[in-house]
Every structure is written in C-alpha cells, then in structure tokens.
Amino acid sequence: MTNTHPTPVSVLGLGGMGTELARALIAKGHPVTVWNRTSARTDQLVELGAARASDPAEAISASPVVIACLLDHQSVRDTFDDHTEHLRGKTLVNLTTTVPGQARELAAWAACHAFDVLDGGIMAVPPMIGGPDAFLLYSGPREAFDRVEPVLAAFGEARYLDADPGRAALYDIALLTGMYGAVAGIIQALALVRAEGQPSAEVAPLLSRWLRGVAAAVGVYAEQIDSRDYAKGTVANLAMQTTGFGHLLDFAESQGVSAELLAPLAELMRRRVAEGHGHEEVTGIVEFLLSKGSTS
Template identity: 50%
Template sequence: MTANSHGKTPVTLLGLGAMGTALGHAWLADGHPLTVWNRTPGRAGALTAEGAETAASAAEAVAAHRLVVVCLLDDASVGEALADADLTGKDLVNLTTTTPAEARARAVWAQERGARYLDGGIMAVPPMIGVPDAGASVFYSGSRALFDEHHETLAVPAATSWTGEDPGFAALHDIALLSAMYGMFAGISHAFALIRREDIDPVAFAPILSDWLTAMTAEAHGKARHLSGGDYTKGVVSRLSMQVAGIPTFLATAEEQGVSPELLTPYFALMRQRLTTGPDAGDEDLTGVIDLLVGDVPEGGSRTGRP
C-alpha cells in the first residue's frame, strides 16, 4: 500500500449511491487518493471533479489500492461486483447493509480469496457523513488487525466502534439499534394519534413527549442488569402484574379517541403471556418479555434467580 505525499492512505470505493458518495467526499476532503467505481458511471461526476479517479470496472478499481471499501445495495450486489476482482492481499471493508449471517458468509468468501475482511454497520444518514459532531458512527467487526491498521482512515467519514472479531456483530448491532428506533417510532406515532383530533398543538406536545422518552431510555440499563444478573424481580418499581392490570385503560382510551391500538397490542399480548409463566412473574418488570421473544422461558417456570 502506498500513501500519498501527505501520508494519506489511498482508498478504493465501490458504490456511489447517496451514502457511498458522501463517504467519497469525506475521504477526498481529508486528502486521501480515491479511486471509485459505480455500476452507473454517471454518478462519479461530483467525485471526479474533486480529484477522484474513475475505474472502468470493479476489478480495475480493486486493483488500484489495497484498501477497498464497498457500499452497495445488498450482499448479492457485493458478490456480483467483486466476482472478477483479484482480492489477494486486499483489505476489504464492507459497509453494505446486510444480515449478520450474510456478513459471516461474506467474510469466509473474502478470506478464501486471499483478503482480510471487515464488516461495517453505518449509524448515520448521508448528510451526517464527514461532518464533525454530527453524531455519525460506524460499527465494525471482523479482522481486528485490519481495523487497527486502517482505523485513522476509517474514522474520517464517521466515528468508529469496534464490536468484535465475529464478522456478524457489526450488522447485529446496527439492526438491533434500528429495531429499537422503529419501536420508539411506533410509540411516538400512537401518542400523536391519540391527540390528533383534540385541540392540542402537536408542536407544543412534542417536547413533552421527547423529554418523557429521554427519561425512559434509562430502562435499557435496568434491563441489561436484569439480563446479566438473572433475577428479574430485583429493584423492580413497576411490577408486571400492575402494568398488565393497566392495559384495559390504554385500549379503552384508544377506542375513545378513535385510534387503532395495533401498534401496542402485540406488546400487550406478550406482557399478558409473561404473567402466566410462573408464580413470580408478576413481581418482575418487563424484562421477561425478552425471553419470550427468544423462546428462553422454561415451560411453566419463572426466570427469577436463574443461573
């Protein structure tokens, strides 16, 4: 690998969608030599105007530099783009959104072709990339040696976070956080639906809702401690039995407001199911619902005091 006169690592970038283009702009702005390829060549214009080299094929782009970053549509696109490329001695960083299983399989695929492999999960939208203090970050997993060697370059577009040698961990962290986000969005949607027909200004209601949700995020730490320690009744303030008893009020309010409860009823059903799993379940908080999702509750038993 040959750095330029300013000591910046050259980068090959495959994929110039909105995210790929944002990554390219960030590396060019930081002085990194950049070779790009995209299935639709016209998308390279903005980057070539800033000094990027355009390759005629993905294989040609891969041959240009040791560090190869891929940001394509899906895992199948990665395989197709790299089908004819010589990956021997390359450092392949895959920022394509995939499942953990796809990331693990792609790591084996890359290693069989002589490359070191690092998978990444981008926690940002394109406008956040390369913008200091915008909050953009990328989870990485796979080859620790690759991560350590290229950390400075990878940190240019966004902050980096190492999640482990298992190549699937970055994707798993990515989807886990996004899943929590969509769950929060569901709750926000239901809350606004409840006030939609009333003389309540949604703009005035928004900071009240936001502050409440911010306060409730501490629950993540409580659930983590329960899952780690195994006793779901320890330090419980709002018992499951009490919360289940309150479900009819939520459903009745939704009916009164003419709002479908469909965003809440699946979770309410799990709460009720958990209450039936053992004599101590009513003294727990809501952590036991997690065990229902993964099928980890013994038949007729409670997780209280589990090893």
C-alpha cells in the same frame, strides 16, 4: 484539508450513503476512486476531485482500502465475486447492511482469496457522516482494523467490536431493531395528539426529552435479561404497567386511533402477568420471544 498520511481509498456504491462516505474521505484529503453501477451518480464526486472507475476491477485496483456500500449482501457478491484477484492483499470494508451469517460468509470467502474483510454497521444517516454523532461498528481481523482506522475515522467514531465477523452486523441489527420499536411508539404518540387536533410540533420536544429518560433504562433491562432475574431492581411492576398500558390502548381506540402497532406488546405483557410474573419488570416477556411458542 492537508492529510499527512493520505491513503488511497476506493468506494463502490454511491447511493445516498456511499456518496457521503466518499465525500467525507475527499474532505480528509484521501485520493478517492469511485464506482457506481449507474455511472451518472459519480459525477458530483468527480467534480470534488474523485477519480471515476469504469468498472469494479478498475476501482478495486486503484487503492489498498476498498469500501463497499451497496444495497445488500447479494449486490456485494454481484459486484466483487469476479474480481477476487484484484482484492488480494487488500482490505475490503463492507459497510453494506448485512446479517451475521452473511458477514461470516464474506469473511470465509475473503480468507480463500487472501484478502481481509472488515464488516461495518453504520449508526448514522447520510447527513451525519463525518460529524460528531456518527458512530460505526466494526468486526473482523483486529490487525486489519488497526491498519485502516485512520481512514475509517473520516466517517465518525470507529468502534471495533470483535474478531467474529458477524458481531458488527448483530449489533447493527439490534440497534436498528431498538430504533424501530421506538419509531412505533413515536408514531402512535403523535397519532393520538393529532386525533385531538393538537399540533405534533408542540409535543415533539417533550416526547424527545421523555425518550431520553426512558433510554436510561436500557442498562437495567440488559442486566435483568442477562441474569434472567426480571424482578431485579424493579421500579415499575408488570401488573401495574399492564393495567396502565391497556388503558392507553383503550383510549387510542376510543379516539379512532388504531392500537394495532402496540397491541402485540400488550398481549405479551398480559400473558406474563397471567403466568404469575406481575411483580417483575416488563423484561420478562423476553422468555416468550426466545421460546418458539410465543403465539400460543
């Protein structure tokens, strides 16, 4: 593909995700330099036209935009700490999953060494990179984002959030947390079906459809949590839900399917009802999560 404004980009970290990021940049016509701790992982990208750097300093020096996609915050520090002089005046886009405090620490370190850091959260798995469903969250200096957005567009929708460097990491963690909660429910549901000897494949499309409908409630839940008015717009009161959910878990146990994945949620719901909030939505249990004594 012809790119009329090809920006040289370096990618450090070529695991499953970093490899797809580099591949997407090459496909968009950017001159790409790659580095990976285990050098053999650069081979397939070199075949596609990337330049191989023998160490992080060489990779950083090659491009004004440097992408990091490493295992964790520590591996980012291990890779970049000794090369701040090569980063001066450049933009480091850290797509490594971190927590907000780590993103802020990296931004403060960058400010001391006169380069910009954008922190990014990738809301995609590697095969989605460059496709219509991938979106990435960014925070850090707005000018830096505007400057490199044409590069970032290669990965998927680039969504800028805030100058606070920690915001992308916070939302990344929030979205992943939501995903794992859903994963727990999905696995429990498919376990129930398998325990009855039914194929999971048959219920899977129904479950997908149902979860899309359930996802529509996120906005209502958010309003209740922001306003602390957990009865606002209630469509399924907590007392009813607690009774029903208890029956689901009893059924699981009777089928020989452990209820341990979801039992903590049921317990919080029961406590909330016992404290007189049965008329509200399930969102009220957030009060237990935000107070230290949630297990009392």
